[in-house]
Amino acid sequence: MDAFFGAWNGPAIGLMDLDAFFASVEQLDHPEWRGKPVIVGGLPEERGVVSTASYEARPFGVHSAMSSAQAKRLCPHAIWTHGHFDRYREMSAQIMAILADETPYVDQVSIDEAFFDVTPGRFSSEQPAIIAQRISERVAALGVTCSIGLGCNKTVAKIASERDKPRGLTVVYPGTEEAFLAPLPVGAISGIGSSTEARLAKRGIRTVGQLARAPRRVLEEVFGVNGEVMRLRAAGREVSTVSAIDAPDDVKSVSNERTFARDLTERADVEAALALLGESVGRRLRRKGLAGRTVTVKLRYTYGQGHTAQRKLPHPTDDENIFVPAARELLNSIWHPGLPVRLLGVGVSDFDLAGGVQTDLFCEVDDRGAVASDKRDLAVAMDKVREKFGNASVGFGRQARFGRDIVRPDKFLNQNKPTD
DNA sequence: TCTGGGGTCCTAGGACCC
DNA sequence: TCTGGGGTCCTAGGACCC
Numbered sequence: 001m002d003a004f005f006g007a008w009n010g011p012a013i014g015l016m017d018l019d020a021f022f023a024s025v026e027q028l029d030h031p032e033w034r035g036k037p038v039i040v041g042g043l044p045e046e047r048g049v050v051s052t053a054s055y056e057a058r059p060f061g062v063h064s065a066m067s068s069a070q071a072k073r074l075c076p077h078a079i080w081t082h083g084h085f086d087r088y089r090e091m092s093a094q095i096m097a098i099l100a101d102e103t104p105y106v107d108q109v110s111i112d113e114a115f116f117d118v119t120p121g122r123f124s125s126e127q128p129a130i131i132a133q134r135i136s137e138r139v140a141a142l143g144v145t146c147s148i149g150l151g152c153n154k155t156v157a158k159i160a161s162e163r164d165k166p167r168g169l170t171v172v173y174p175g176t177e178e179a180f181l182a183p184l185p186v187g188a189i190s191g192i193g194s195s196t197e198a199r200l201a202k203r204g205i206r207t208v209g210q211l212a213r214a215p216r217r218v219l220e221e222v223f224g225v226n227g228e229v230m231r232l233r234a235a236g237r238e239v240s241t242v243s244a245i246d247a248p249d250d251v252k253s254v255s256n257e258r259t260f261a262r263d264l265t266e267r268a269d270v271e272a273a274l275a276l277l278g279e280s281v282g283r284r285l286r287r288k289g290l291a292g293r294t295v296t297v298k299l300r301y302t303y304g305q306g307h308t309a310q311r312k313l314p315h316p317t318d319d320e321n322i323f324v325p326a327a328r329e330l331l332n333s334i335w336h337p338g339l340p341v342r343l344l345g346v347g348v349s350d351f352d353l354a355g356g357v358q359t360d361l362f363c364e365v366d367d368r369g370a371v372a373s374d375k376r377d378l379a380v381a382m383d384k385v386r387e388k389f390g391n392a393s394v395g396f397g398r399q400a401r402f403g404r405d406i407v408r409p410d411k412f413l414n415q416n417k418p419t420d
Numbered sequence: 421t422c423t424g425g426g427g428t429c430c431t432a433g434g435a436c437c438c
Numbered sequence: 439t440c441t442g443g444g445g446t447c448c449t450a451g452g453a454c455c456c
Contacts, residue, residue, distance in 0.1 A: 047422095047423090067422045195453060195454085253427070254426095294448095307450085345425090434449090
């Protein structure tokens with residue numbers, strides 16, 4: 001095996017990607033689903049999309065982000081579930097702990113993906129491919145599988161991880177990255193989506209090799225200030241850093257949005273939905289200990305594109321009694337009453353760092369400088385009850401009045417109890 | 421019967437200040 | 439009285455990722 005050839009020169013970055021993660025966990029937990037097509041995602045009749053399709057479903061043409069209605073047509077006998085996110089998070093944490101056990105330099109990019117740095121001499125002197133092989137085996141022992149790419153930087157590692165799936169290990173040895181990358185389509189590079197791909201194609205650039213050799217003027221035209229960075233990536237010469245695992249998790253925003261299974265047209269329904277979305281954002285802000293200054297409202301009509309509106313509040317807050325009224329005003333600035341609403345979202349961002357928040361004589365400001373209404377105590381009490389007894393256990397009058405329609409899966413919302 | 425729900429980052433224009 | 443230009447903040451929207 002070539003993993004034993006010679007010493008590795010320079011940085012060794014790995015990308016571990018869990019194979020069809022959500023579907024694999026479902027098959028692990030439901031032995032009777034193993035070997036069968038399993039689809040995790042929204043139901044076809046609720047305008048849902050496929051989150052993950054098991055490998056048994058993929059030959060039918062089913063893939064992530066496809067509308068569930070289309071997936072149903074392609075694979076009518078598939079087993080459907082909305083998924084069990086707490087379980088995925090728990091499983092993910094166990095797997096990330098394996099990585100952390102192998103090297104302290106781990107960058108988790110999502111629930112099912114993480115970069116890790118196994119540069120010889122940085123933490124251990126073991127050959128990178130040996131470590132990667134062991135990670136793969138340790139993950140498999142938990143009952144799911146991963147694919148790993150290994151190379152000199154994140155771009156190479158990421159692309160290598162996609163080369164051989166599931167349960168692959170693709171090693172791009174130092175010095176071979178340019179040859180590895182050059183023939184690939186530009187879209188293989190993370191950050192280049194269909195829109196950028198089309199703009200590059202118009203300039204005759206279709207492969208990563210062509211991108212690496214493109215004139216500086218063209219790169220700047222397409223990527224702006226990032227032109228040089230993209231050239232380095234394409235040439236396989238980007239220098240990546242993977243920081244120590246306990247680097248602070250700096251969340252930039254917390255939001256909640258919903259596509260309704262049936263459009264909302266009544267103002268009372270739209271405002272009630274906004275308030276419910278806001279409550280969940282408030283709860284998550286408080287759980288994370290965050291308070292933000294900017295409120296964003298997102299709206300999508302059934303026909304036509306989406307709109308967003310945002311506004312800065314005078315003080316950071318984690319209290320929906322403060323930011324939902326602001327969100328309602330924003331909503332009124334973009335919503336034309338009467339037009340059916342397909343999607344609604346509320347977000348809070350612009351979190352203040354500790355300190356430096358000035359107090360206001362007329363506002364109550366807590367120890368973090370965040371502003372709260374006199375109803376925040378009630379919200380906090382409800383957080384506690386919810387944690388203990390579940391989300392449906394408490395609610396305001398509007399939830400009792402509109403909530404059934406808005407919360408009940410079969411009427412409006414996609415968010416739903418698992419089907420199994 | 422196309423297009424969910426979380427995010428991040430970048431750009432561009434207008435307001436405002438110097 | 440007419441005027442330029444730079445910097446910064448705010449907002450809307452787009453592109454992209456998993």
